[in-house]
Every structure is written in C-alpha cells, then in structure tokens.
Amino acid sequence: MTVIIFVLTLWYGGLFFQSFFLHRYAAHQVFTMSKTAERITFILTWIFQGSSYLSAYGYGIMHRMHHAYTDTEKDPHSPLYDANLFAMMWKTKNIYQAINQQQIPVEDRFTKHVPQWKRFDTFASSRVSRFMWIGFYITFFMLFATAWWQWLLLPIALLMAPIHGVIINWFGHIYGYENFKMKNTSKNLFPIDVLMMGEGYHNNHHKFASRANFGVKWHEIDFTYVIIKILDTIGFIKLKPVTAKV
Template sequence: MAVALSFFIGHWYLSLFSQTFFLHRYSAHKMFHMSKFWEKFFHLFTYITQGSSYLTPRAYAILHRMHHAYSDTEKDPHSPHHTKNIFTMMWKTKEIYNGLLSYKFKIEKRFEKDLPEWLSLDRIGESWVSRVLWGLAYVLFYVIGYLYFDVHWGFFFLLPIHFLMGPIHGAIVNWSGHKYGYQNFDNKDESKNSLLFDFLMMGELFQNNHHKHPMSINFAKRWFEIDPTFPMIKLLTWLRIIKPKAKSLE
C-alpha cells in the first residue's frame, strides 16, 4: 500500500516539478540561465518524469507566452472564460498544441524567441510508441504490486492520472487559477491565487501574483503565501546549476 501511494505521489510531484521549473519558469519565461549540459539534463528529466504525458518544451513555452499576452481573451489558448467547461478548454489547448508541434499553427514571431529544443528526444516523447510503453510501465507496476505486494485493486483507478499527468496539471492550473480564489493585484484579467499554501501544485496556483510579476521566480508575494518551488530554485542557484536573472529576483 505504502509503495503504491509513494509511487503515485512521487510521479505527481516529479512531473509537476518538471513542468513548473523547466517548462514554465525556464522554457517559457527564461527566469534563469543554465548551461547547455543542464538544459539537456532537465529536458531529459522532463521526458522521464512526465512519461506518457510528455509535453515538448518548445510547444509548451509558446502556448504559455500566448496565454500571458492574451490572458482571458478569446485568443487565450486556455482561458476558462471562453470555453464551456474544463474538458472543452483542454481540447482547445490540445488542438493548438498539436498545431505548434506540426508547425501549422501560425504564431507571432515574438513567441518563438530563445526556445529549448532537442528534436530527437521530442520526437520520441511525442510518439505513440513512447506514450504506450510508459503507460504499460505504469500498469505493470500496479499489476506486480497487486500480485506480490498486497497493493489494493483500487490503486488501478489512479492509472488515468498517470497516463495524462502533464495535461491534468495544466488543466488544474489554468481552470482553477483563473476562476477561484483571491486577487492581490488588478491585472485586467481573471487570474486568481487559489491557495494560500500551494503545496498541491508547487506554487503554480498563485496565478494572480504570477501575471503581475511574470519574470519573478518566487510566485508567492504576501507573507502568508508559500511557493514550494522557490527554495528548490535557491538550492540549485547555490549549487551553481542555474543563475537567476536579476529581474527575476525582484
């Protein structure tokens, strides 16, 4: 039981760290510098931790830059205020994402600047072979646990979350972060801070703060707010793995 729960929680937070640290704060916003070696390391780390739901950094970054530029307007690729429900929002995002992967979706040049790319890895990560093999690995883990380690059959219901981990994280942030919570700043959009202690999404649900200060590494802005990713970034800075840009520390 404990092993299965640890596996799910580990997958949730490792995948989420890849999304908030590498895809969001680095790929989309370039809040800090890192060497090409570490860029490749975290690119690969993102593929491994997201597995079957791998999101290509280039496409993710462009989507997110569009989201900031068009926040909560009809041109926003994932605003909950221009779709009927969370599923239609996710589908709209998926269609634009696929268009970016195929280079068929027309975008403004400003969204394409300085994007991390690893074409061979991205082709593997986006292939159905890779997605199916990762999915089978998750299934096999629970099957072995059920047969030999007394893992309850109920854990099999977690498999759809494993399969779609990356998009699920994105859906929670984009839906909740623009519908529910409080606002510290008037950003002329519907961005909200959904949680006071955002351990569930590692700081990503401080959307109102983030839209006000899009280059700030620390998404928490008031004394009672905690961004769990920020101390991890400070550690990586201390280890000289990354170097924050001056304006990201404001």
C-alpha cells in the same frame, strides 16, 4: 502504499519539471542554464512526465500566448471562452500540437530563445514512447496494487501533465483569492501551495510574470522557487535579476 508513493512521486516530480523547466525556463526565461544542464533537464522531464510528456517548445510558446492574450478569444485556454474544462483541454491539446508540428504561424516574439531539442522531442512525444510508459505504469500497478481502489489512481498517472495544467488554467481562473486587481480572471488558489508547488499563486504570477518566486505574501511559500534557489547556489542554473513584469 507502494502505489500511492509511486503516484505521489510522479505528481510532484512531473509538477516540478513542468514548473521549473517548461514554465519558468522555457516560457519565461527567469534563469539560464548550460546546454548540458538543459539536455539533462529535458530527459528528466520526460522521465517524470512519462506518458504525458510535454515539449518545452510547444509549452513555452503556448504559455507566452496565454500571457499575451489572457481571457480573450486568442487565449489558448480560458474559462471565459470554453464551455467546460474538457473542452478547454481539447482546445489546448490541438493548439499545442499545431505549434509543435508547425501547422500554424507563430509570431517571433513567442519563439525567442524557447529551448528546443527536435530529435529528443520527436521520440519523447511519439506513440512508441507514450505506450512504453503506459505499459510500464500498468505493469507497476499489476505488481504492487493491493486494493481495487488503487487502480483509480492509474488515469492520474497516465494524464499527469494535463491534470496539472487544468488545475491552474481552469480552476486558477475561477476560484481563489486575488492579491492584485488584473484585467483578467487569474486567482491564487491556495494560501499555502503544497499541492501545486507554487503554481497555484496564479494571480501573483500574472502580475509579475518575470519573477522566479511566485509567492508574494509571507505565507505564500513557493516550493519550486526554494529548489530553484538551491540549484542556483550550486551552480546548476543562474537566476536572472528581477525585472519589470512581462
């Protein structure tokens, strides 16, 4: 039971900071936060994503490119241009790394106000950091796993962030329902998105990219947005007024 709780904590903790910080803040700037709050969130993102830590800079730019070029040859990840989900993940990894290492030119519109903490990212993205987390996860499983099948959860812990990404970027463009007819394949995966904390309302998000709340219909509860509203109320962040879609 301890291992299951541990993996669930990583799943929802890593997912929250990917959605809250990397997606809604770094990529879409739907709210603002102080520099201190931003640095705290960088560190919490590293703690919960661990071995699969993603840079806000690389993620933010790549996601903006995804919205600008959705389902075209320039899209960093699209089921229409990748043979399978593993090919898409590998392509996405290469583009993400090239952006972070400044190996490819990036238009100014994709870099505007994207948060970056170079010194911290250098450490958090390093092999030392990733192997440290891998060692911690393996040690935790050795201490608390009580059945052989629990070890099947270890790869999920190690690759949490890419798994979150592929669920939305692959399956969220193939399966589900549409609230809005778009010039792309985006779908809403779940009527009530408990698994992905609102990220599964992908069709809604492509229609209204600048909205903090990804839910549109009454039953589409965006659990990340609920937390965002709480953080806005206590002053940790400041939500921006809803504007037209980006």
